[in-house]
Amino acid sequence: MLQYIRILPSNKILWKWKSTATSIHLKTQYKAFSFTNKDGLRGNINTQISHLEQKSCANIFMIQKEPFIKIVKIYRWNPEKPTTKPYLQKFEVDLNKCGSMVLDILHYIKAELDPTLSFRRSCREGICGSCSVNINGINTLACITKVTRDQEKSLLIYPLPHTYTIRDLIPDMSHFLEQYKKIDPYLKRPEEHDFVGMRQLMQSERDRAKIDGLYECILCGCCSYACPPYWWAGEKYLGPAVLMQAYRWIIDSRDQTHEERLGKLRDFFSVFRCHTIFNCTKTCPKGLNPGRAIAELKRLVTGLTDKEKPDMETPVPSRCRGESVTTQCP
Known part of the structure; x- marks a missing residue:
């Protein structure tokens, strides 16, 4: 009884026997052949199948599936x-x-x-x-x-x-990407403009958790182009994907321009064309919830809530204040 057979491209077969007398019948798409080995592992299988064409044995057990x-x-x-x-x-x-x-x-x-x-x-x-x-x-x-x-x-x-x-x-995603560009999708710290990139900005675990479910957006556009208000007023309404990213940068504790960002959204169309249909949440392939982010953004825009102060601040190094930056500060 054969326990397993391993097919090698060099016309060799490795085998393991459970009994001393076994007959194996192998078929290919070209011919059928058989051999008997009575001595178990001491047999030379290469001499038994020497009549095969010089082809890879990988074709021996090839199973042709029915077309689906x-x-x-x-x-x-x-x-x-x-x-x-x-x-x-x-x-x-x-x-x-x-x-x-x-x-x-x-x-x-x-x-x-x-x-x-x-x-x-x-x-x-x-x-x-x-x-x-x-x-x-x-x-x-x-x-x-x-x-x-x-x-x-x-x-x-x-x-x-x-x-x-x-x-x-x-x-054509040009309009979608232009709207994304308008929200300035990056950290802005005007007070430390000359020192950006010179040190790590500190952030507590609680502040970091606020952007979970927001930063994972891959800007595929699935949510925006499933949104009826975006179909109707896409020239002025920013759409779910862009608004969720706007909220992501506003709520980030490391950003210092949330008032400026909110000011750009205080008009009749940018945010408030959202009719809470929630097609965006239903269709998002990443499982995110743009509808919730837009609801929180509306509260910030209208002043019902304010952005919380960060738990941790990253002070500018004292020896860098007011100096011309020529070397990297610690």
């Missing part, structure tokens, strides 16, 4: 053909020949079926946010969305809704 066809329909539009209207192109994809994620299917289609298919991707781990698309009506990331093995239901893939499309599944 999934219908995939993808939004297509080519700017080089402006007279052609956007359409859905149908592909038949064998799920046994590609990975289990939607991004794997897109790679397979581009490599094997249609090299003209265009889409964004980078990390393939749900970190960069490049592959955000609309899958079966939900904005999410293609790289972390698993394909259901249901042959009766088609897989529908569209670009993010309510965006200008550059080509196929590539949305």
